[in-house]
Amino acid sequence: MFKHDHWVKPDLKRYRWLLFWSLTLGILTFVCAGALMFTSGYLIDFSARQPLFAAIYVPVVLTRAFGIGRPVFQYLERLTSHNWVLRVTSHMRRKLYQVLETDAAFWQEHRRTGDLLSLLADDIGHIQNLYLRAIFPTVVAGGLSLLITLGLGIFDWGFALWILLLLLIQLILIPWWGLLVEKKRKQRQKALTQQAYGDLTDATLGLSDWTITHHEQAFLQQATQAATALAASTHTSRKFQWWRDFCGDLAFGLIPAALLWWSAARFGSGQVTANWIGSFALVMFPLAMAFSSVAQGVGEWPTYQGALQHLNDLTPSERPLPAQLAAPTQVQALTLSDVHFRYNDAAPELISGVDLRMKRGEKIALLGPSGMGKTTLLQLVLGDLTATSGQVLLDGQAVLQYQNVRPQLFAVLDQSPFLFNTSVANNVRLGNETATDAEVWAALKAVQLDQLVASLPQGADTPVEEAGFAFSGGQRQRLALARILLQDAPIVLLDEPTVGLDPITEQALVATMFAVLKDKTVLWVTHHLQGVDRCDQVLFLEDGHLTLQGRPQELLATSARYRHLYALDAGEI
Numbered sequence: 312m313f314k315h316d317h318w319v320k321p322d323l324k325r326y327r328w329l330l331f332w333s334l335t336l337g338i339l340t341f342v343c344a345g346a347l348m349f350t351s352g353y354l355i356d357f358s359a360r361q362p363l364f365a366a367i368y369v370p371v372v373l374t375r376a377f378g379i380g381r382p383v384f385q386y387l388e389r390l391t392s393h394n395w396v397l398r399v400t401s402h403m404r405r406k407l408y409q410v411l412e413t414d415a416a417f418w419q420e421h422r423r424t425g426d427l428l429s430l431l432a433d434d435i436g437h438i439q440n441l442y443l444r445a446i447f448p449t450v451v452a453g454g455l456s457l458l459i460t461l462g463l464g465i466f467d468w469g470f471a472l473w474i475l476l477l478l479l480i481q482l483i484l485i486p487w488w489g490l491l492v493e494k495k496r497k498q499r500q501k502a503l504t505q506q507a508y509g510d511l512t513d514a515t516l517g518l519s520d521w522t523i524t525h526h527e528q529a530f531l532q533q534a535t536q537a538a539t540a541l542a543a544s545t546h547t548s549r550k551f552q553w554w555r556d557f558c559g560d561l562a563f564g565l566i567p568a569a570l571l572w573w574s575a576a577r578f579g580s581g582q583v584t585a586n587w588i589g590s591f592a593l594v595m596f597p598l599a600m601a602f603s604s605v606a607q608g609v610g611e612w613p614t615y616q617g618a619l620q621h622l623n624d625l626t627p628s629e630r631p632l633p634a635q636l637a638a639p640t641q642v643q644a645l646t647l648s649d650v651h652f653r654y655n656d657a658a659p660e661l662i663s664g665v666d667l668r669m670k671r672g673e674k675i676a677l678l679g680p681s682g683m684g685k686t687t688l689l690q691l692v693l694g695d696l697t698a699t700s701g702q703v704l705l706d707g708q709a710v711l712q713y714q715n716v717r718p719q720l721f722a723v724l725d726q727s728p729f730l731f732n733t734s735v736a737n738n739v740r741l742g743n744e745t746a747t748d749a750e751v752w753a754a755l756k757a758v759q760l761d762q763l764v765a766s767l768p769q770g771a772d773t774p775v776e777e778a779g780f781a782f783s784g785g786q787r788q789r790l791a792l793a794r795i796l797l798q799d800a801p802i803v804l805l806d807e808p809t810v811g812l813d814p815i816t817e818q819a820l821v822a823t824m825f826a827v828l829k830d831k832t833v834l835w836v837t838h839h840l841q842g843v844d845r846c847d848q849v850l851f852l853e854d855g856h857l858t859l860q861g862r863p864q865e866l867l868a869t870s871a872r873y874r875h876l877y878a879l880d881a882g883e884i
């Protein structure tokens with residue numbers, strides 16, 4: 312399980328001293344609990360003989376000392392172990408976010424959203440339990456078994472080994488039996504949980520489509536199928552666990568009974584030594600908890616194993632990136648040089664030798680039939696995808712060398728910008744977290760949202776969702792545009808930002824976009840010819856090639872095809 316692991320082992324090593332102290336304190340807690348019962352048992356028996364006060368002074372002090380020691384050690388143990396576990400899991404979560412964030416495009420393509428959600432929400436939680444519920448109790452119970460055997464060995468080695476045998480039943484046999492019975496079921500539960508995450512996320516993302524097509528029942532059925540099977544399987548597991556724990560407790564009950572029998576036989580004959588009988592009979596009771604939690608923790612092993620496997624399967628894309636450069640202060644030209652691209656070896660070539668040079672501040676509209684690869688071309692420009700051959704260059708340097716500083720070079724506005732459930736100002740400030748209020752308002756004014764935002768109940772501090780204030784499609788795009796203004800990247804990629812807007816809103820948004828982005832280099836993927844006359848160049852991407860390329864006015868004058876498409880788009884024919 313841990314052979315190829317690169318998630319748990321490094322953290323075990325990194326925080327080994329915290330782990331050592333939490334285990335030591337855990338053992339000390341139970342030692343104090345056992346010793347408290349031992350001295351109490353002795354004290355009760357001893358006091359029954361009405362000894363002199365001075366004689367009972369030592370056991371009284373010891374009882375007090377162990378009575379105080381137990382909660383103190385327990386408190387320190389909780390503090391240390393939780394500190395340790397929270398450090399480990401927070402480090403893991405950070406690592407997971409970094410793995411996902413650095414190659415977001417790769418993960419979006421290769422994993423279902425629900426699958427990633429289950430990693431974030433579930434698997435790291437399981438690893439946390441692997442530490443707290445399996446490793447921790449097993450080591451503590453193992454340490455206690457050793458101490459109990461050594462302690463009893465002082466009196467009688469033969470009997471100590473018998474007790475060790477009974478302890479091993481609780482420590483090894485019962486958990487192993489539980490694991491044997493539960494292994495397949497737990498693996499199925501893990502798979503079902505993952506499936507439930509995936510199904511529910513898929514179903515929820517397509518919720519409006521289910522509703523529009525009146526398939527609510529099918530939605531419920533698809534979304535709850537895995538969850539129902541999971542609930543049934545969990546119920547069966549619970550029943551089994553009850554029986555397993557019952558058998559474990561019965562086996563453990565044999566230990567105090569054996570101790571009572573043994574101490575009575577050994578010490579019962581003398582008036583003085585009889586005091587030890589109560590001590591040995593009571594000592595095991597508080598230790599029962601340390602042993603019973605082992606079976607529960609180990610029983611979840613297949614779940615932990617699944618979670619660890621799931622995390623370890625998460626290897627970043629094998630896409631080799633060249634050495635990374637710092638962002639240039641200015642970008643004079645974006646160049647595509649004989650760019651070819653296919654998604655995989657079996658897929659046909661989608662882009663077949665595209666050459667393009669965009670000068671600083673130039674505006675280019677990219678058009679073409681659906682599915683011809685316009686969005687793909689934008690991803691190649693961004694460096695999300697690597698050209699099969701040819702190069703995308705920023706002032707002669709490959710764009711792949713700027714992946715670490717991408718937000719300083721590129722801003723993207725697509726069809727559906729996301730508004731987070733926070734204030735309007737915070738949503739805009741995503742473009743630049745250090746922007747002042749004045750800069751946020753200036754950006755809102757530039758995109759003509761200032762009056763609308765000022766009229767909201769709390770102005771720019773109004774929560775986007777909670778105030779029940781829903782932005783229209785055009786307003787969402789304007790908010791995202793304000794973000795881009797704060798981001799202040801030299802190159803802006805627009806991927807059909809006006810899709811779904813009515814013609815008047817569309818024209819108004821296009822006018823605002825070109826007004827506020829006048830100093831930027833803009834590559835605009837659009838499905839409309841309306842508004843492209845604001846651009847310096849219009850390109851048509853068809854069958855992997857740029858089939859039309861030129862200034863809009865020139866094309867209107869020289870290309871019959873362009874005139875035909877223009878008339879079609881304007882609804883004139």
Ligand SMILES: Nc1ncnc2c1ncn2[C@@H]1O[C@H](COP(=O)(O)OP(=O)(O)OP(=O)(O)O)[C@@H](O)[C@H]1O
Nearest residue numbers: 420654658661679680681682683684685686687688
């Ligand atoms: N990750 C992928 N793996 C394989 N094929 C893909 C992938 N992404 C897109 N494609 C395919 O590549 C082709 C081009 O897709 P792309 O989205 O770039 O086209 P587009 O011109 O932007 O289309 P539209 O105008 O409809 O948005 C499509 O046939 C699409 O199915």
